[in-house]
Amino acid sequence: MAIPGYSYEFNHTHLLSIEDLSRLDIDHILDLAEEFAEATRAGKRPEAHLKNMTVINLFFENSTRTMSSFEIAAKRLGADVIAMPVAQSSVKKGETLIDTAMTLNAMAPDAIVIRHSASGGVKLLSRKVDCAVINAGDGTHQHPTQGLLDTLTIRRAKGRIEGLKVTICGDILHSRVARSTTMALHLLGAEVTLCGPATLMPSGADSWGAARALNDFDAAIKDADVVMMLRLQLERMNGAYLPSQREYFRNFGLTADRLKLAAPDATVMHPGPMNRGIEIESAIADGERSVITEQVEMGVAVREAVLKLLSGRRA
Amino acid sequence: MAIPGYSYEFNHTHLLSIEDLSRLDIDHILDLAEEFAEATRAGKRPEAHLKNMTVINLFFENSTRTMSSFEIAAKRLGADVIAMPVAQSSVKKGETLIDTAMTLNAMAPDAIVIRHSASGGVKLLSRKVDCAVINAGDGTHQHPTQGLLDTLTIRRAKGRIEGLKVTICGDILHSRVARSTTMALHLLGAEVTLCGPATLMPSGADSWGAARALNDFDAAIKDADVVMMLRLQLERMNGAYLPSQREYFRNFGLTADRLKLAAPDATVMHPGPMNRGIEIESAIADGERSVITEQVEMGVAVREAVLKLLSGRRA
Amino acid sequence: MAIPGYSYEFNHTHLLSIEDLSRLDIDHILDLAEEFAEATRAGKRPEAHLKNMTVINLFFENSTRTMSSFEIAAKRLGADVIAMPVAQSSVKKGETLIDTAMTLNAMAPDAIVIRHSASGGVKLLSRKVDCAVINAGDGTHQHPTQGLLDTLTIRRAKGRIEGLKVTICGDILHSRVARSTTMALHLLGAEVTLCGPATLMPSGADSWGAARALNDFDAAIKDADVVMMLRLQLERMNGAYLPSQREYFRNFGLTADRLKLAAPDATVMHPGPMNRGIEIESAIADGERSVITEQVEMGVAVREAVLKLLSGRRA
Structure with a gap:
C-alpha cells in the first residue's frame, strides 16, 4: 500500500502501543511477518538478522505462551535469548522497576521484551534504556x-x-x-x-x-x-x-x-x-x-518482523 | 547386528514407548549413541544435525536432571531449545493438554520432548502435532x-x-x-x-x-x-x-x-x-x-541419537 | 604490570576465592575484562572463544541478576548455556550436593557456575568434577x-x-x-x-x-x-x-x-x-x-574474561 513517490521508512525505536503506529507502519510489519510465516511453512530458516544480538525476555507476569513465542521468534533470527521470568527475582527483593531497567541496560542487550502488570510500566522502563523495548502486555493497557x-x-x-x-x-x-x-x-x-x-x-x-x-x-x-x-x-x-x-x-x-x-x-x-x-x-x-x-502461528511471525525492524538500533 | 542383505531403516515419527521399537531399532539407536558418547569423551562436537531446528522441552513434572540431559543433547547437535517447565503455565489457567499441543504445534517446532503425569498423555499429544514427539516420562507408563x-x-x-x-x-x-x-x-x-x-x-x-x-x-x-x-x-x-x-x-x-x-x-x-x-x-x-x-553420560548420548533420528521429519 | 623478563601465565582450574589469586592474576583478568567491555561499548562481538562449549549455571539460591550476567557473558563468547535454577530440582528430592556434582559432570560440561547457600559448598563440588568451576557466591564466604x-x-x-x-x-x-x-x-x-x-x-x-x-x-x-x-x-x-x-x-x-x-x-x-x-x-x-x-556492565565483562580463561581445560 505504499503511495507512489512516497518513500516509506519504519522509524520507531520501541514498540509500546498500537497508537504509535501509522497505517503504513502496520502494513509494513504485516507484509514482513507474512514473508516470515511463509518461509516457516516452507521449512526455511530466515536470514540471521539478529545474529550476535541479545534479546532479554523480562516477564513480570507469567505467560509461557507469549514468552515462548518471542523466544522462538528471536532464536529463529539467530539472537541469543535470556529468559527472565521475574516472579522470583530482584523485584521481590524490593528493587524498583527503574533500577531493574538500568541494571539490564548495563548488560547491553539489543532488545528487551517486557510484560508488566502495571499499565504504563513498559513505557516508563523504555525511557531508561538504550535498546529497543517491545511491550508484551502492560496491565490493561496494550499488547501491540x-x-x-x-x-x-x-x-x-x-x-x-x-x-x-x-x-x-x-x-x-x-x-x-x-x-x-x-x-x-x-x-x-x-x-x-x-x-x-x-x-x-x-x-x-x-x-x-x-x-x-x-x-x-x-x-x-x-x-x-x-x-x-x-x-x-x-x-x-x-x-x-x-x-x-x-x-x-x-x-x-x-x-x-x-x-x-x-x-x-x-x-x-x-x-x-x-x-x-x-x-x-x-x-x-x-x-x-x-x-x-493460525493466530499462534502469525504470533511468531509478527514477533520476528518486529524484532527485525527494531533490533540493531542500540543507542 | 544388521542381517546381511537386509536393508535396515529407522522408520518412526515419534518415540513414545519401547514397545514400538524392534530389536534392530534399539541396536541402531545404541550404536549411534555410542558414537556420540565416544565423540564427547574425545572432546569433539558432533556434526550440527539439528542446526536451524527448534526443540521444545515441555515438562509438566519437574525434572531438572532429565530436562537438562535433553537440553544438552539438543544443543550439542546445534538445535535451538525452548525450555518450558509448565508448572506455572497456561495449564494452570485451565487450558487442556490438547490445546497446549495445538498451540505449540502452531509455533512450528521440529521436536517436542514431553514429560507428563498422566500415563498416555504424551501419546495423546503426539496425535495433534506435525513434529517428532519424544516421551520423557508419562505417568507410570513409559520412559523410553x-x-x-x-x-x-x-x-x-x-x-x-x-x-x-x-x-x-x-x-x-x-x-x-x-x-x-x-x-x-x-x-x-x-x-x-x-x-x-x-x-x-x-x-x-x-x-x-x-x-x-x-x-x-x-x-x-x-x-x-x-x-x-x-x-x-x-x-x-x-x-x-x-x-x-x-x-x-x-x-x-x-x-x-x-x-x-x-x-x-x-x-x-x-x-x-x-x-x-x-x-x-x-x-x-x-x-x-x-x-x-555412566548412566547419566549415556543418557545424553542416547538423547542425541534419538533427536538426530527423529528430527527433520516435520510433516 | 608484568615484570620484564617474567613470563606470566594464568594457571588456575577453578575460580573459587580471591585468596587463590595473585596480584598478577587479578591484573590479567581485569585487563582482559576491560578489552571485552570496550568491545561491547563499540558494538562489537568478541571472538567465539567458547564456541562448542557448554556452561551450566547451577544456582541453589535465586539470583536473576548474577545468573543473567553469567548467561550473557557465556553466550557472547558463543557457549551453550544450560540454566539450572535448582529451587525445584533433584536437590529437593534429597539428592546430595556431591551426587548433583557427579551427575552434572557426567553430562560433560566445560564449566559450571555455582551459587550455593553453604560456605565452602562450591569448593566441595569442584573436587568432584573434571571441568572449570566458578564460584558465583557461596554462603557468607566468597563471591570472587x-x-x-x-x-x-x-x-x-x-x-x-x-x-x-x-x-x-x-x-x-x-x-x-x-x-x-x-x-x-x-x-x-x-x-x-x-x-x-x-x-x-x-x-x-x-x-x-x-x-x-x-x-x-x-x-x-x-x-x-x-x-x-x-x-x-x-x-x-x-x-x-x-x-x-x-x-x-x-x-x-x-x-x-x-x-x-x-x-x-x-x-x-x-x-x-x-x-x-x-x-x-x-x-x-x-x-x-x-x-x-557501570558495576553491572563490568560484571558481564569480568565474567567473560573469567570464562575465557578457565574454559577449555576439561580434564
Whole structure:
C-alpha cells in the first residue's frame, strides 16, 4: 500500500502501543511477518538478522505462551535469548522497576521484551534504556503484537481489513488484547463492535476507535465477518463481576446457533488460552471457521518482523 | 547386528514407548549413541544435525536432571531449545493438554520432548502435532530414553545383553523406568527379575517381558550380572505402602553383603537421584562396580541419537 | 604490570576465592575484562572463544541478576548455556550436593557456575568434577567475580587501586561481597575501611586485609576515595540485629551530607539490588559520582574474561 513517490521508512525505536503506529507502519510489519510465516511453512530458516544480538525476555507476569513465542521468534533470527521470568527475582527483593531497567541496560542487550502488570510500566522502563523495548502486555493497557497478529490473521482469512465487520466479545474492561486489536483494526478501516456484560465494559471504548459497544451478543454478532472471543479470567467469576459461568456462557458464549447470526463465512478467533464451554463451544473452537491456531502461528511471525525492524538500533 | 542383505531403516515419527521399537531399532539407536558418547569423551562436537531446528522441552513434572540431559543433547547437535517447565503455565489457567499441543504445534517446532503425569498423555499429544514427539516420562507408563540408556550402559559394561541376568529392585509398581528398561532388555535377550515389597509390585509385570517377580531380594539378586536399584519416592514411606525407611533398607537395600550373592563381577546401577542409605549403601553407589554416573553420560548420548533420528521429519 | 623478563601465565582450574589469586592474576583478568567491555561499548562481538562449549549455571539460591550476567557473558563468547535454577530440582528430592556434582559432570560440561547457600559448598563440588568451576557466591564466604568487578570499576574510575582509601559500609558480617572485594583491593594496595553496626561486623575482618573496622560511619567515610554501600537484607531488620530501618538509615545510610565528609571526587558504589532510602539516598544513587550501573556492565565483562580463561581445560 505504499503511495507512489512516497518513500516509506519504519522509524520507531520501541514498540509500546498500537497508537504509535501509522497505517503504513502496520502494513509494513504485516507484509514482513507474512514473508516470515511463509518461509516457516516452507521449512526455511530466515536470514540471521539478529545474529550476535541479545534479546532479554523480562516477564513480570507469567505467560509461557507469549514468552515462548518471542523466544522462538528471536532464536529463529539467530539472537541469543535470556529468559527472565521475574516472579522470583530482584523485584521481590524490593528493587524498583527503574533500577531493574538500568541494571539490564548495563548488560547491553539489543532488545528487551517486557510484560508488566502495571499499565504504563513498559513505557516508563523504555525511557531508561538504550535498546529497543517491545511491550508484551502492560496491565490493561496494550499488547501491540497481539493486535498485529490478530490483524494479520484476519487479513489472511479475508484478504483485506478495510470495511470488515469485526465483533469482539468478552471481558473488554480488563483486556489489553481488545484495546490493541480494536485500535489496529480501526486504523486499517474495519468496523469494530465491542460486546460484553455491562460490568465488564469500559466507559471510554469509543476512544479506541470502536464503532459500537453493546451488551447484547445476539445484536453484536449480527452479520459479523469476524467474531473474536476473549478469555474470561476465571477469578472474575467469583466476585462482583459475574453471577456464574453457566449464565456467562448462555449470554456471551459462542455457540453454533449464535454463529448462524454472523455472516455465512464468518471467521472465529480467540487469543488463547481458551476456556472451552465458557467463552466458546468446543466444536466451534475446533471447527473449520476457526483460525485460532493460525493466530499462534502469525504470533511468531509478527514477533520476528518486529524484532527485525527494531533490533540493531542500540543507542 | 544388521542381517546381511537386509536393508535396515529407522522408520518412526515419534518415540513414545519401547514397545514400538524392534530389536534392530534399539541396536541402531545404541550404536549411534555410542558414537556420540565416544565423540564427547574425545572432546569433539558432533556434526550440527539439528542446526536451524527448534526443540521444545515441555515438562509438566519437574525434572531438572532429565530436562537438562535433553537440553544438552539438543544443543550439542546445534538445535535451538525452548525450555518450558509448565508448572506455572497456561495449564494452570485451565487450558487442556490438547490445546497446549495445538498451540505449540502452531509455533512450528521440529521436536517436542514431553514429560507428563498422566500415563498416555504424551501419546495423546503426539496425535495433534506435525513434529517428532519424544516421551520423557508419562505417568507410570513409559520412559523410553531411560530404557535405552540403561541398556546401552549394560552393553558397554558387559559387552552384550543376550543371556544376561538382570535384577531390578524397588518400587516396581510406580516405575516407568522399570517398565521401559525391562522391555528393552527382554527384547534384546536378557533375563529380567523384578523384585520389591508386595505392596509395590504390579500385577501384570510378566507382560513387560520379565522372567520373574519376587519379594525376596536375596533370592532375586542371586547370580545376577546386573543389579539395578530404583529410587524410592519418599512420599510412599508415610503411607500405606511401607512401614519405615529402616525396614525398607534392611529388606530391599543394596549392601556390600547382599551384593556378594550376585555374580562376582556384577554391575550396579541406579537411575538417580539416589537416596543413599535407603535403596543403596553409599559405599556401593561409589564403588568400582557402580556405573551410575555412566548412566547419566549415556543418557545424553542416547538423547542425541534419538533427536538426530527423529528430527527433520516435520510433516 | 608484568615484570620484564617474567613470563606470566594464568594457571588456575577453578575460580573459587580471591585468596587463590595473585596480584598478577587479578591484573590479567581485569585487563582482559576491560578489552571485552570496550568491545561491547563499540558494538562489537568478541571472538567465539567458547564456541562448542557448554556452561551450566547451577544456582541453589535465586539470583536473576548474577545468573543473567553469567548467561550473557557465556553466550557472547558463543557457549551453550544450560540454566539450572535448582529451587525445584533433584536437590529437593534429597539428592546430595556431591551426587548433583557427579551427575552434572557426567553430562560433560566445560564449566559450571555455582551459587550455593553453604560456605565452602562450591569448593566441595569442584573436587568432584573434571571441568572449570566458578564460584558465583557461596554462603557468607566468597563471591570472587563481584570482588573483581568492583576492583575493575574502581580502577576505571580512579586510574589505579594502589593507595586508594576505600570505605565499605553495611552488613559486613553476612557479606561475601565485602569479603571478596576487600581481599582483592587489599592485594592491589588499597586501604580498606569496613564499617557497620556492631551486631553486623565480623570478628576477624582484619584477616581479609582490611585496615580498619569501625562502627561510626562519619569517621569511616572521612577522606574516602571510594564509598561502597552494601545491600541490607531486609529480613535482618525484624530480628535481633537492628532496631529499625529509620535508625539504620540515620546511622549508616549514605546521604549527600555524609558524602561531603569523603574526598571531593569520591566514587559511590553499590553491588545491587539497592534499597533506596535505607542504605543510600536516591539522589546519591543516581548522582554523577555513582558508578553503580557501570558495576553491572563490568560484571558481564569480568565474567567473560573469567570464562575465557578457565574454559577449555576439561580434564
